[in-house]
Amino acid sequence: xxxxxxxxxxxxxxxxxxxLSFYAKQRVAEDDKETLYPLFANIxxxxxxxFIGINASGKTSVLKVILLALRLLNSEPLNHMETKDILxxxxxxxxxxxxxxxxxxxxxxxxxxxSDPLRADKEYYRIESExxxxxxxxxxxxxxxxxxxxxxxxxxxxxxxxxxxxxxxSIVIAYNKKNQEYIPIEDMLSFTNSNVLPxxxxxxxxxxxxxxxxxxNLYFDMQDGxxxxxxxxxxxxxxxxxxxxxxxxxxxxxxxxxxVAFMKVKKVLLNGGYLVVDEIENHFNKEIVTTxxxxxxxxxxxxxxxxxxxxxxxxxxxxxxxxxxxxxxVRNRNGITAENLSGILKxxxxxxxxxxxxxxxxxxxxxxxxxxxxKKNFAEAMAxxxx
Numbered sequence: 001x002x003x004x005x006x007x008x009x010x011x012x013x014x015x016x017x018x019x020l021s022f023y024a025k026q027r028v029a030e031d032d033k034e035t036l037y038p039l040f041a042n043i044x045x046x047x048x049x050x051f052i053g054i055n056a057s058g059k060t061s062v063l064k065v066i067l068l069a070l071r072l073l074n075s076e077p078l079n080h081m082e083t084k085d086i087l088x089x090x091x092x093x094x095x096x097x098x099x100x101x102x103x104x105x106x107x108x109x110x111x112x113x114x115s116d117p118l119r120a121d122k123e124y125y126r127i128e129s130e131x132x133x134x135x136x137x138x139x140x141x142x143x144x145x146x147x148x149x150x151x152x153x154x155x156x157x158x159x160x161x162x163x164x165x166x167x168x169x170s171i172v173i174a175y176n177k178k179n180q181e182y183i184p185i186e187d188m189l190s191f192t193n194s195n196v197l198p199x200x201x202x203x204x205x206x207x208x209x210x211x212x213x214x215x216x217n218l219y220f221d222m223q224d225g226x227x228x229x230x231x232x233x234x235x236x237x238x239x240x241x242x243x244x245x246x247x248x249x250x251x252x253x254x255x256x257x258x259x260v261a262f263m264k265v266k267k268v269l270l271n272g273g274y275l276v277v278d279e280i281e282n283h284f285n286k287e288i289v290t291t292x293x294x295x296x297x298x299x300x301x302x303x304x305x306x307x308x309x310x311x312x313x314x315x316x317x318x319x320x321x322x323x324x325x326x327x328x329x330v331r332n333r334n335g336i337t338a339e340n341l342s343g344i345l346k347x348x349x350x351x352x353x354x355x356x357x358x359x360x361x362x363x364x365x366x367x368x369x370x371x372x373x374x375k376k377n378f379a380e381a382m383a384x385x386x387x
Contacts, residue, residue: 001181002045002305003274004106005098005147006069012088013061015335020066022046022307025143025325026342032323035297037305039100040137043146046326047296048308050317051338052356053329058336059311060189060278061086062328066309067187067276069097072111074183075173077166078125083189087125090115098147103179106140108133108149109172126167130158132175184273186264191277197244197256199227200263211258211288212251218259254283265295265308272304280310281317293320318352327352 008018024036024044036044051059064086071081072095078084087093093113100106112128133149140146158171165171176182199220208215217232231250232238239250247256261277268275275296281289289312295301296308297320311330318327327341345355 001073001102001183002039002100002272003070003073003097003183004045004100005096006066007096008065008069008093010090010093011065011086012090013058013086013336015333015337018062018065018336018338020049020062020328020338021325021340022049023143023146024323025340026323034299035322037299037302039305040104041140043100043140043143045305045307046323047302047306048293048321049310049326049328050321051309051311051328051330052313052315052318053311053331054313056332057330058332058338059330061336062330062338063189063276063278063309063311067185067189069095070183070185070274072170073097073099073109073172073176074185075169075176078113078127078168084123084125087113087115087123089123090125092128100137101175101179101181104137105134106137106146107135107155107175108147109170111170124168127158127170130171132156132171134175184268184271186268186273186275188261188264188275188277191257191260197229197247197259199244203259203263204266207259207262210262210291212255215251215255252283254285254288257283258288261292265292268306269295269302269304272306274307274309277308277310280312281314286314286316289314289317290320293317315353315356318356321352324352329356 002022004021004023006018006020008014011018022045023039024032024046028036028042028044033044035047037047038044051062053059064083067083068081068086071083072078091114095109095111095113097109097111098106099109110131112130113125114128116124116126131154133152134155135149135152156171156174165173203218205217208218214233215231216234217230219230221228221230226242229241229244229247230238231241231247241247264275267273280292293308296306321327323342324345325340325342328338329341329344330336330338341352345352
């Protein structure tokens with residue numbers, strides 16, 4: 001299953017309807033096909049979606065909406081999701097999820113989520129109504145037709161007759177069981193500011209050498225019923241620890257996070273899944289970040305349509321993109337908005353980092369008057385010190 005588009009209406013933190021597309025919206029030239037994944041006909045998927053914005057713009061919130069949608073499509077209960085907090089004190093949210101399936105169908109799932117004040121549970125959410133449409137991919141001949149279901153009748157509608165179904169589980173569970181659909185998801189939100197290496201059967205030497213050439217070996221085994229972590233630097237004695245958190249004494253945060261990230265990258269490239277990373281540059285230098293992005297943009301490696309969804313503060317990363325439709329500008333002005341760069345910059349040949357930093361894209365640099373107030377505050381503090 002590949003997600004094509006997500007819309008969310010009624011989320012409390014967002015100013016308008018959030019509308020995210022994951023397919024290539026701009027014209028696809030022959031050279032572009034090296035960085036895109038072909039779905040069917042002339043429809044291609046962007047394999048690395050960047051969400052960029054200044055501090056507190058709402059980038060993490062956008063990722064949480066995406067994760068909520070992905071997990072809903074995986075038939076996970078709403079109230080068991082870590083990212084359900086994005087719903088907040090919502091009264092009514094309407095999600096429309098468009099996706100492409102192994103059955104060579106395009107589907108649209110409309111899910112209406114409400115909070116249930118009658119439940120004793122704090123922040124309990126239930127699905128009030130739901131409709132699923134499906135159409136053959138062969139019916140789609142243009143990108144405009146991709147998410148248009150006006151000529152189709154629903155395939156499935158949520159009714160009271162489905163009492164066996166929990167009120168926070170989507171009816172898409174029936175479609176998934178019939179067609180054996182599942183979305184592999186690797187979520188790295190918890191690794192944004194803290195890094196602990198999970199127990200692993202095998203860490204490829206190539207990953208370790210890329211991140212820290214001074215490490216000769218790193219592996220796990222069992223000793224006296226406990227997990228032992230073996231770390232050896234070249235020309236030094238082996239170090240053995242029992243707690244993964246103790247690795248931070250010997251390895252940098254970047255190395256630990258890098259091992260986690262590249263292990264997950266390898267996994268999603270193999271299974272065609274989704275890797276979700278918040279603040280991708282945290283603990284990493286630019287070379288590591290660009291390598292991560294390029295792995296997904298390489299059609300020779302990304303043969304199964306794996307997707308990297310990440311947030312960043314760094315405009316330089318935008319220059320890794322030849323196209324504009326894989327980039328979203330996130331702003332928070334009386335509510336969060338996410339705007340596709342292809343709707344702002346019509347030309348792909350404009351250097352994206354310069355456009356972002358110059359203020360050409362409104363709301364992408366700290367406000368000048370806020371900067372002047374900050375500078376004045378510092379000047380007053382210095383004057384008082386001198387006095």
